[in-house]
Amino acid sequence: MTSALLGNLALSAALLACAVGIVGVVAAARLRSTAGMRAARWSLPVVWLCLTVACLALAGGLLDSDFSISYIARYTERALPAGYKLAALWAGQEGSLLLWAWLTAGAAGLWAVSSWRSNELHHAVAGGVLLLIGAFFAVLLLYVPTASPFTTLPEAPADGQGLNPLLQDPAMIAHPPMLFMGYACFALPLAILLGALAAGRGDELCGEPVRRWMLAAWLFLTVGILLGAWWAYIELGWGGYWAWDPVENASLLPWLTSTAAVHSIGVQQQRGMLKRLNAVLICGSFALCILATFITRSGIVQSVHSFGRSTVGTFFLVFLLLAIAGSGAVLVWRRKLLRSEAPLETVWGREGMFLASGALLMLMTCVVAAGTLLPAIAAIFPPAGALLPAITDAAAAGGSGQGAVGPPFYNSVVLPMGLAVLGLMAIGPILQYGAGAAAALKKRLAVPLGGGVLAIIALMVAGFGNLWALACALVAGLSLTATVWDFARSVTQRARTGGGGAVGAALRVIDSNHRRYGGQLVHLGMLMFMAGVAGSSLYGRKHEVSLEQGRSADVGQWTVKLETLREKRHANYTAVEAVLTFTDRAGRQMRLSPERRFYEKSGQVTSEVALRSTLVADTYVLLAGAAADGRAVGFHIFVNPLVLWLWLGGLTMTLGGIVCLLPPVLRSTADSEGISGGRTGGAQADPAEQRVSA
Amino acid sequence: MTSVHRKFLIAGGVLLAAVAYLAYAGMRKGWVYYVPVDQFVADARLHGQRVRLMGRVSGDNLQVDGGAMTAQFDLLGPARKVRVKYRGVIPDLFKAGADVVVEGRLRDGVFEADVLMTKCASKYDDSHGRREMPG
Numbered sequence: 011m012t013s014a015l016l017g018n019l020a021l022s023a024a025l026l027a028c029a030v031g032i033v034g035v036v037a038a039a040r041l042r043s044t045a046g047m048r049a050a051r052w053s054l055p056v057v058w059l060c061l062t063v064a065c066l067a068l069a070g071g072l073l074d075s076d077f078s079i080s081y082i083a084r085y086t087e088r089a090l091p092a093g094y095k096l097a098a099l100w101a102g103q104e105g106s107l108l109l110w111a112w113l114t115a116g117a118a119g120l121w122a123v124s125s126w127r128s129n130e131l132h133h134a135v136a137g138g139v140l141l142l143i144g145a146f147f148a149v150l151l152l153y154v155p156t157a158s159p160f161t162t163l164p165e166a167p168a169d170g171q172g173l174n175p176l177l178q179d180p181a182m183i184a185h186p187p188m189l190f191m192g193y194a195c196f197a198l199p200l201a202i203l204l205g206a207l208a209a210g211r212g213d214e215l216c217g218e219p220v221r222r223w224m225l226a227a228w229l230f231l232t233v234g235i236l237l238g239a240w241w242a243y244i245e246l247g248w249g250g251y252w253a254w255d256p257v258e259n260a261s262l263l264p265w266l267t268s269t270a271a272v273h274s275i276g277v278q279q280q281r282g283m284l285k286r287l288n289a290v291l292i293c294g295s296f297a298l299c300i301l302a303t304f305i306t307r308s309g310i311v312q313s314v315h316s317f318g319r320s321t322v323g324t325f326f327l328v329f330l331l332l333a334i335a336g337s338g339a340v341l342v343w344r345r346k347l348l349r350s351e352a353p354l355e356t357v358w359g360r361e362g363m364f365l366a367s368g369a370l371l372m373l374m375t376c377v378v379a380a381g382t383l384l385p386a387i388a389a390i391f392p393p394a395g396a397l398l399p400a401i402t403d404a405a406a407a408g409g410s411g412q413g414a415v416g417p418p419f420y421n422s423v424v425l426p427m428g429l430a431v432l433g434l435m436a437i438g439p440i441l442q443y444g445a446g447a448a449a450a451l452k453k454r455l456a457v458p459l460g461g462g463v464l465a466i467i468a469l470m471v472a473g474f475g476n477l478w479a480l481a482c483a484l485v486a487g488l489s490l491t492a493t494v495w496d497f498a499r500s501v502t503q504r505a506r507t508g509g510g511g512a513v514g515a516a517l518r519v520i521d522s523n524h525r526r527y528g529g530q531l532v533h534l535g536m537l538m539f540m541a542g543v544a545g546s547s548l549y550g551r552k553h554e555v556s557l558e559q560g561r562s563a564d565v566g567q568w569t570v571k572l573e574t575l576r577e578k579r580h581a582n583y584t585a586v587e588a589v590l591t592f593t594d595r596a597g598r599q600m601r602l603s604p605e606r607r608f609y610e611k612s613g614q615v616t617s618e619v620a621l622r623s624t625l626v627a628d629t630y631v632l633l634a635g636a637a638a639d640g641r642a643v644g645f646h647i648f649v650n651p652l653v654l655w656l657w658l659g660g661l662t663m664t665l666g667g668i669v670c671l672l673p674p675v676l677r678s679t680a681d682s683e684g685i686s687g688g689r690t691g692g693a694q695a696d697p698a699e700q701r702v703s704a
Numbered sequence: 705m706t707s708v709h710r711k712f713l714i715a716g717g718v719l720l721a722a723v724a725y726l727a728y729a730g731m732r733k734g735w736v737y738y739v740p741v742d743q744f745v746a747d748a749r750l751h752g753q754r755v756r757l758m759g760r761v762s763g764d765n766l767q768v769d770g771g772a773m774t775a776q777f778d779l780l781g782p783a784r785k786v787r788v789k790y791r792g793v794i795p796d797l798f799k800a801g802a803d804v805v806v807e808g809r810l811r812d813g814v815f816e817a818d819v820l821m822t823k824c825a826s827k828y829d830d831s832h833g834r835r836e837m838p839g
Contacts, residue, residue, distance in 0.1 A: 248793065357711050369716065373723055380727075385738075414756075419734030423726040554773055615796045634773050634793045644773040646793055 013071035014079050017064045017160040018152065024060035024115070025148035027053045028141045035138035039131060050137045051126050057144050058119035061112040064151075068105060068159050072098055078166035081105060081159050087172035089582055097183040098173055103307065103322060104151070104159035106186060111147035113187075113194035117223070118144065121198055125219050132214055136205025143197055146329055150322070157322045175583070175609045175616050181241035188234030189261055193299040195227030196264060199271075200296040203289060204337060207344040215347065216278040216288055222671060224275060224292070228268040229667035235261050236660040247617040247632045249552060249648035251656065254420040259382040260302035263375055267295040270371035276525070277364050281443060282351030284361065287368050289348055293337040298375070300330040305382065359447030360438075367434040374427045381415045381423075388413070421547075429481060432540055435533055436462075436489035439496040461491025474549075482544045486537050493530050521676045524669050531666030538659030545627075545652025553647040554634075557590075565647055568592045573601075575643060583607045585618070588633050588643060604633040604645070627651040736807065741781030751810045756819075757786065763800035775820070779806065786810075790817040797822035 031053025037046025068081075072095045077083040085098040085105070100106040118140040126133045150157045176182070199220045206214035238258070243251040252258060271291035274284045308323020341348065356362055440454040441447060465487025466480050474480075497519070505515035520527040553565045562571035573589040585605045592600045605618035620631040630648040637643075737750070741759040744750050762778035762785065769775070775794055778785045788806055798804065798820065808817035 354708050413737040415734040419730035423730040
């Protein structure tokens, strides 16, 4: 059997399994059929198995260079290393959709096997939602030619067209699967929420599964976005990591809403509040994943990436509208279940601050979405386009032509809002629930505020007076002091009551509440990330220099000398390498060798950046080009302060997210006392809060 | 309405107003028109402002100096053309016949650009056979 036939058979089987499962859900809901319930439950792992076979069929074809399959002929070649052949599974549209479908089915199957309790109607309805999503993908992959990975060619070419050299990079290989993993996880909270609402189970709206899947989605999305930024930084050679391009914005949208959701879900679990906000965030995050796919694949937005106008976009638009209409209808229908169980007693407590940060994050989402979609809205809806000249400097254009907002828009709107969210994050550890929160905050704010003021003074003494930098310092100082102070108090209390050394007590404190301390680790990562963004965007410098071999020039704090220029031949490309020596005023030297590569097969030229990273700054050198006579060579030298902190912050955030998801490791009687029964069984008592209320 | 609700409404109103103002100011600074070459040449109102031009690089009169990092070329529309002078990193995919986007403004009859982007087919493109670009 050929790979194409096997793949299409597997996809057909997946569609069939979805249909059987959906019939089962209907039977379970209407007739209380236990057989229907079983069919619905087990169809989910079966769909996953079928899609696994389809993925294996495509992977096998890719490794075998089966160029009778159009997709494989377009994205690989015989000379490609096996690892990249396999990675070509998600290099193109069809393969990446298959991967997304497979990951969604995997998450759904895992949930059905691990969490589904028999004869629970809300689980059956949730399964039905997941099966509908699965059926959408199966239909797309089977019947839409531009989305079908197993379309065959009448005649197989002798060799394929190869993989874009820009994609031949480890970060780029890992970036798409991480994003899709995040997108896949978003389907679960949506399904569970809609299932609980439809079945009238107000107690199951935001249980542990919802929180954990949302957290997992957030974690994968974070890793995926950071890998994309890292790839752009080291591979594209423009010295930056984020350009506010529609593609990047598209993946940021669900990240913003899921960041809000992982926080406010906790408030619902512990206090029975913010239910409507959570419902909107959960449905919205899923819809935004679909919107992101629509933006990147429909060609609706002018981007540097110049997306083709793919018909697949239309299907995602229809899917998006159906998802919004369907979940919106359920939310309105069951609005009584979404009523808050307790009144909001104070603005200055956790519930108030989570509401505020949720509102801010949603506003950021709206701003980024509006900026990204504005050109399309103006084109489709002329009155909006006619308004534009009235509010922009570009009035003289008279509304002609398409346009877009560039990075200045996002930087001046989104970054201040982001800093405000980080400000709320900073006081997080000292907040508590309930009516007494305002008094407690007043009492506990002094020490962290002192930390923030100290950080400002330290920065000013060091000679940095930029207002944004000082605001970041205030947030960082406040946040660090609040976190460390809070943690230290918990540890000393634990050491006093539980005995043992400080390290043991610290470990037990962390282990007793992964959610709290994993979250604080994420916040620490956010602070490092903020430092990286602030350092590189406020204090980054760019130099352009043209050098001949053996000559040197003064660039910033260095004397830069072009030692040699040499050609190196590799298997599938030829590289020109420039060896530069940087000597600073103290006489310290470093050597950096940027390259330009010429790929024979594609005729494409790529730049290989030379990078020296330290905790203080990155030195980032690009071989920009050579004069026609080949003697003068142009270089771009970027000095990007604190960029390493971006990636370290990303690692810390990832680690924190993992800590949040892990179950407690240490077992001791003292710890089990610390966990009291929460509202939904998942909530954990907070030692810090107990102390304050005591 | 309780006093807490009132506080939240006031805070929300202030927040919305602040964001609306930021967005308005950001739009004024950040909005750039995308204009095809022909329309740009024909519409004198566009000549004084910063725009993004889309067109194809002509093979004639193409001067690229990678050492000095400048490029001068004719940007072609279907009927008309405009002379572009660009300074900065020459993208890897820049060559005669490439579809490019330049951003800048017209000065003394020459379009002075500080942004030059080559367009390449996305990896999620229907037109089979073109090279993909990550995105």
